[in-house]
Amino acid sequence: MxxxxxxxxxxxxxxxxxxxxxxxxxxxxxxGAVRVVGRLDPCYLGHAEEWVLRLRCAPSATLAVAKALAQRSDTYRIQLASGGTEISCHMQTSDQRARDTLLLDKLPATRQVTSIEAHQVLRLFRGGPDGWHTPIASLSPEQVTELTPPPPDPVPLDLDDGDRLLLGELAHDGRTHHAALAASTGWHESTVRRRITHLRASGALYFGVDFDEHLLGYSSHTLLWISVNPAALDAAGAALARSPQIAHAAATTGPTNLMATALCSSADALYEFITTQIGSMPGIQTVQTAPVLRIVKRAALL
The missing domain is CATH 1.10.1200 (Non-ribosomal Peptide Synthetase Peptidyl Carrier Protein; Chain A)
Incomplete structure (x- = not known):
């Protein structure tokens, strides 16, 4: 929370x-089961684009390519799917030159990469600051309310070098103590505390929690690539975001226009979710499923 x-x-x-x-x-x-990561919300800063790369590789090279992508600071949520021949990689960057170098030069020059699709995220329905709050029966509604931080009040914000240094430290470990952050930034501890509060209140900074969903009984982790009638896209994305099985959902460019990550307790639970909930949504045309075999990188954790 x-x-x-x-x-x-x-x-x-x-x-x-x-x-x-x-x-x-x-x-x-x-x-390595849990890690807290401080992240910038590009919606409030207006400088970053988010892309989802869908790569197909020779089976013997898939893991090596995924690990190379994981070393980049602008990538996250890197997963191996579809029997180990497909890589799904999220990329958030404000450096168009770095993006183009990866998409137009480095990946095409990698002979083991046989197919490249790059989908730009147009709207995020679930994910980022509005992260997946896994349903946990042991927490009462009152406890959830007590643990939930107040919603941000978005305001324009200019970051200085001190802010960037602070955010870099929080991206490595979102629970770093104020005293350690003061030492790394050269600020007084009270200044660090006040600046974090301000960045969170403005909506620019949020704290994501990387955790191993298997610990909570979610054994089926599946990528969904969905084609939706454009007139029904917004309603379908909002409906997906309300589903407790959905950890991430976004409208994208590309041959499909809605992608999502589903976490279910079993293959049978996934079947029920696809046939009853997704299948009943108006405007759904096709659904592609890609079971995730391995997570190479979460928000920041390798």
Whole structure:
């Protein structure tokens, strides 16, 4: 609900000790199961584009290509799908030259890459600041309310070099202590605290939580590429975003115009979701499914 909520606040809401929360978080963090990442919301800053790359590769080269993409600072959510021959990679960048170099030079020059599709994200229905809040029965509605941060009040914002340094540190670890952030930025600790509060309140900064969904029983992770009648696209995207099975949904350019990530407890649950919920939406023309075999990179975690 809030990646930067203090251990004291989480403990008070859950009715356990602060030491228990801190111990369990450190254990999950050290094992790679959970990581909090500070991210910029391009909607409020107006300088970045988001793309989804869909690459097909020779089976023997897919993992190597995915790992090379994962080393880039402008990529995230890199997944191997469709029996290991397909890579799905999200890219967010304000550097058009870097984007064009990757799409027009580097990838085409990689002989093991047999097909390249680049879909620009036109509208985000689920994801980013409005992340997937997995339904957890152990949290009451009152606890969810107590843990949910206040909504931002979007305002124009100009970032200076100090902000960029601060955001770079939070992108590495969104729970870095104020004292450590003060040391890296050269600001006073109170200034760091005040600036983070301001960036969050303006909507420019949000804290995403990378976590292994298998720990919560979601064994079926599937990419959906959907063709929708243009007149029904907005309604279909909004309906998908309301579905608890959907972790990410966006309208895109390309041969399909709506993509989503579905997390289900089993293959049978995925079948039910596709046939009953997606199948009943007006305007749906085709649905392509690509089961995810391996996640190479989440928001920032390799």
């Amino acid at each position: 809030d990646g930067r909520a203090s251990f004291r606040r989480i403990a008070a809401v859950l009715g356990v000790s602060e030491q228990t929360v801190a111990h369990r978080y450190r254990k999950l963090r050290e094992s």
